[in-house]
Amino acid sequence: MGAHALDRSDDDLAGIARSARAALVREIEASGAFDDEPVWREAFLAVPRHLFVPYYYVGVTGGYERRWGESPDPRAREMWLRGAYADAPLATRLRDGELVSSSSQPSLMAKMLVELRVEDGNRVLEVGAGTGYNAALLAHRLGDDDLVTTVDLEPEITESARRHLAAAGHHPAVVTGDGARGVPERAPFDRIIVTCTLASVPRGWLAQCTPGARILAPFATGLIALTVHDAAHAEGRFLPTPAYFVPLRGETRPATEPPDLAALPRRAGNQELFRFLYTLTRSTLSPQEAFALWIREGGPPRDRYGITIDGNREWAWLDAPEGPHTWPLPG
Known part of the structure; x- marks a missing residue:
């Protein structure tokens, strides 16, 4: 009797997962995100997000509460499953109460x-493995796991991403290392996608890219789209899209502090x-x-701004790379 009830519960959860995944895809589709490349709709329908977030944390008064797919309480498991398919970022790893990793x-x-x-046929590097969900979407889209490489600094993150990917039936290259250095042994790459905020663009990435x-990458609360001309340019x-990610970590990357706007009119701080x-x-x-x-x-x-890399120089600009408004970026 108990085992039969458990089976029915598992069937119910599988049905909830399918329904919730379909609802998430409809929500994304309604936002227009798939308009330019509908092929990604199939990827989001096919890849089960809940396999990549066996647990996650939600903010509650005084801290975080863990939601867990193996909870003995069926209601808690259903809450975990429905939350896994919300169109929201999910905190997946905390250290001393601070967010270290999340599912975007x-x-x-x-x-x-x-x-x-x-x-088709592109070799893709993802910097910031996270849960592995993004790498699974890429592998599904490309139809070849070997075309996808994902790298992260933390062994715990890469180990869990590898497990999640295997559970979903994908086996891309999952590398533990400093993402700022790229993954030269897997180069060259036709695309690099970054899931952590940069302070500057690592030169090593350019050298690992094919021309074009x-x-x-997330950069200064935005998303920069760079075309690589060669190893130095x-x-x-x-x-136009805002984007907020945790900073890229690694021995080669400078730390960034939140902006101090105390000396400005209050309305400045409210202007995103x-x-x-x-x-x-x-x-x-x-x-x-x-x-x-700004006034x-x-x-x-955002789309009036850009970034240029020319040899050892890297700068941001407003409207045009040659100025008059240009600002050097840290090397």
Whole structure:
């Protein structure tokens, strides 16, 4: 009797998973994220997100509460499963109460994958393995696990990503290492997608790319889309989409501090596009200078900005790489 009841419960959960996954795909589709490349709709329908988040944390008063797929309480398991298919980021790893790793919001993942402009046969590097879900979507889209490489600094993260991927039937290359160094032994790459925020673009990535490769990365609360010309040159503009990710970690990467806007009018701190401008230019402009520029230029949207890499120089710009508004980025 008990075993039969358990079987029915598992069947019910499988049905809930299918229904919730279909509902998530409809929600993403309604946002327009799949319009340019409908092939990604099939990937999101086929890859079960819940296999990549066997547990996650939700914010509660005083901290976080864990939701767990192996909970003895059937109601708790159903809550975990439904939450796994919410169009929301999920905190998957905490250290001393601080978020270390997460599964990104699926609709943002869809936008990024579409903007990556993957073509059949492309070799793709993902920097920031997370749960492995993004690598599974890429592997499904490309139809060949060996075309996908994902790298992360933390052995715990890569080990769990490898397990999740295997449970979903995928076996891309999962590498433990400093993502800022790329994965030279798996190069060259036609696409690089990054799931952590950069302070500058690592030069090693360019050397591991084919000419014409595309790099899509979070940068200063936005997403930069770079075209790689050769090992020393790349250029591109920001997409209009906001994006917030944890910073890229590794021995070669500088730490970034949150912007200090205390000296500015209160309305400045509430302007999301101004915060983007200041985060992008903070190594050059004071908060007051950045705010004056932002007002003077009419509160420019993200897609007026870009980044150029030319040899040892890397700079951000407004409207045009040659200026008049350019700002060096940390090397």
